[in-house]
Amino acid sequence: MNPDGPLSPHPPVAGRVLDAQLHLLDRQVLDADGVPVTTADDIEIDGLEAGVPIPPGAPAPSLTALLTGPVLGTRIFGGRPPSSRLIRILWKDVADVGIVISLGVRGGSLDADWVERWVRDKIIARIPGGRHDPR
Amino acid sequence: MILGDVLGTPVHDGDGNRLGRVADARFVIDGAPGQLMAGARLFGLVVSPHSAASFLGYERTGLTQPWPLARILRWRHRGSFLVQWHDIAMIGPDSVALRADFTRYDPALPKRAGGG
Numbered sequence: 001m002n003p004d005g006p007l008s009p010h011p012p013v014a015g016r017v018l019d020a021q022l023h024l025l026d027r028q029v030l031d032a033d034g035v036p037v038t039t040a041d042d043i044e045i046d047g048l049e050a051g052v053p054i055p056p057g058a059p060a061p062s063l064t065a066l067l068t069g070p071v072l073g074t075r076i077f078g079g080r081p082p083s084s085r086l087i088r089i090l091w092k093d094v095a096d097v098g099i100v101i102s103l104g105v106r107g108g109s110l111d112a113d114w115v116e117r118w119v120r121d122k123i124i125a126r127i128p129g130g131r132h133d134p135r
Numbered sequence: 136m137i138l139g140d141v142l143g144t145p146v147h148d149g150d151g152n153r154l155g156r157v158a159d160a161r162f163v164i165d166g167a168p169g170q171l172m173a174g175a176r177l178f179g180l181v182v183s184p185h186s187a188a189s190f191l192g193y194e195r196t197g198l199t200q201p202w203p204l205a206r207i208l209r210w211r212h213r214g215s216f217l218v219q220w221h222d223i224a225m226i227g228p229d230s231v232a233l234r235a236d237f238t239r240y241d242p243a244l245p246k247r248a249g250g251g
Contacts, residue, residue, distance in 0.1 A: 007216055
């Protein structure tokens, strides 16, 4: 398949390998109780400056946060929302990456599902019977 | 930096020749131990000469089913390679520059991560 012949595999690494597109982006994010929080729309990398030459031997940038936000429009029309509109889920709160991304914290402590909380408190709670579980 | 700004960016070698586009970014979880998971560092970028992005990752896994889909997607992503972080000279807003003596590696994932 390759004109230059088969390529050699990369040097072995000690940790688990994750490819952003395959294992992280667009995955559903569940909180510590298994409740859906959001999806991972993008990734924040720390230690990397766009357009700045990377000196040899520079330490590798680290993944600091999963980002989520209003990306539907930009997915269709291109571009991405401004950084200020993206909500960060810190990597240190991630407990596991599998079919879904599991967090080790409860969703209530995250900014990612503020829309759901706002709808619950401002709209659903004002509907008669909206303050208790259905019977 | 936000990863979405890098994905799909053209990649050039040390002489300025265009090699393809950034199809994916590979991370390795081998950083400082955290309370839940260790830190993840950028290991390298997957470069695809014929497509702006990767779809389903057939070129990085051993999956061969369904056969027609696997053949088509492997053909579409033919020539993909991985460059490690230390071979990257600059990641700019419009292009990624590699060092003159960069090494192409097979983009295949290690077995245990391939099924994820």
